[in-house]
Amino acid sequence: MPKRLLALLLVLPALVMIVLFFIVPLFASIVGAFEVGETFGLGNFSKSFELYSSDMIFTVVIVAVSTLLIGFFSIAIGGYLTLGENPRAVALLRWLYRWPMFIPFIVVGQVLRTFLAKNGLMNNVLVSLGILTPLQTVGFLDWRGIVIAFVWKQTPFVTLLLAGAMASLDRSTIEAARNLGASRLRILIEIVLPQVAPTLLVGLILSFVTMMSVLSVPLMINAQSPTMLTADIAFRINAHGDYGVANALGLISLLLTAGVALIYLRQSMKERA
């Protein structure tokens, strides 16, 4: 018995931390989502859907599109790092691609705001090169700006995971395909990718969850309607002190990410079976 007691004592600090700083706040937020005045009900949710249903769709579409693009670019970069035959180009790419990872989201938002605006750096360059006239310029400070920011920031992270998994593959599985005459693109799609698919999935799901929770990028780039749920949550609290609807919106984001996590769990169960 004293041995078990000791074990319990040893995990107790960690347990207390988790309960105190994770489970209690989460639980309070979930309960808060159903609190309408003094009673419990679905009022916060009906108000959320009434005011923000287009933002929910906007959020899901933006994050989904970004996730797909991140997947595409990270496969392309990781594939080149693994199968590229020009050692210098590979070394350069390896050195370059990680940079955005070390730049905070708020800075990404700010950098892209000055770059993508209607009279921002990108359009100024295009105009001065004579490619566009000032009248033809278009600002990207809407959903496209958010997608660009997310993809720019998250691609290096997924690429890092993916390139690592690709590098640890048995090289001879690639050489065996080359020996039989497979092109590099076919090797990437038919030999390499199927073997690293679980890693890609994990990277994309982690990215999805991260993007769902970013507030700074939509605030910096797209301060208009429709916007992302994170901006709405901040707005409910800062402008109205409306914790009820904020909690309800939080719970809705949680359910959206839980859906993605479920896909992941199912996939990993299938692999283990």
Place this chain on the structure above:
Amino acid sequence: MDMRAFLKVEKMSVGYGTTTVLDKLDLGIEKGEFVALLGSSGCGKTTLLRTIAGFAKPFAGSIQVADRDVTQMPPDKRGMALVFQSYALWPHMTVAQNIGYGLKLQKHSRGDIDARVSEMQNLLGLSGLGNRKPGQLSGGQRQRVALGRALAVDPEILLLDEPLSNLDARIRLTVRHEIRSLQKRLGITAIHVTHDREEAMVMADRIVIMNAGRIEQQGSPEEVYNKPATPFVAAFMGAENVLSMQVSVKGEQIELQEGAFNAATVTARAGRRLATGPVELRFRAEAASLTGNGDGAALEPGALELRGQVASVSYPGGHWRHAVRLGKDEILVDADTPFDQGATVKVRIPAQSLFIFNTPEGPAGPHTF
């Protein structure tokens, strides 16, 4: 070397970065021949195979197949298929998909591929396993899938990179014969890389022994076993007992001069290229015989007799192995009956089992592996 060889490697230099692994190497292989590249790890045998396959680019020299220069061709255009040491099966594909992938790349029809895949499966005893993934197969089965994948594209030359080193010792013995008989049946040219002497002996028509990026000797298994050209080959082929002596060459006779443990012996030169001076003498444990000190049986002509003490006796199976001490040196000698530890014995080595080489400068120590 035959200048009309089917596969011809000429003055080829290969390396990685600034290190040269193979320097101006020449090798010719006949059509239908089974050649083993034998050597210890790091000798360049795998580099040679990978360069022939097209996975490493030579600095200089050429590789030709049937008088066609393939030096700059990509791996798949050389008519060669490589079987990897790790098998390199694609874990996400079934056995049938693995075997059929090369044919799919060559854009054969679905029906053709299925027919060829089942032909390969029958040939290799993989029938009924077509829908399994590599992870569900035994080591021996995986090895056969790798072989089937390479053979399915009907290559002119089959390259084998230590294909048996990941198998259990018992399975390895049967797979050796399977690969050899398959190669004979198909009449395919094969190059087999191995560090296992016995494997090379059993499988190959010709053994190419490599050391430090050079070919030390090549020849039939009997040749390299019985007439090693260099001390390295002698040691690699099992003649691990080494003694330093002095010889004087007199025409077709060589005299091993008297030493602390042997009387002077005159033996036939028998084609050995030797000069008077210090030599390294090598022989196999099983080639020598042991007799008691009092045994007065006549020494056969040309044989060397050494006198020493039994330091230890062990039984590795089939015969008794004695470590015999000669001063500071120790040699291993096999005998059918055990001698007591500490007994004084006579070790007799017949003339044809003595491998004698001039030592270039100073006494050569035993080669270490």
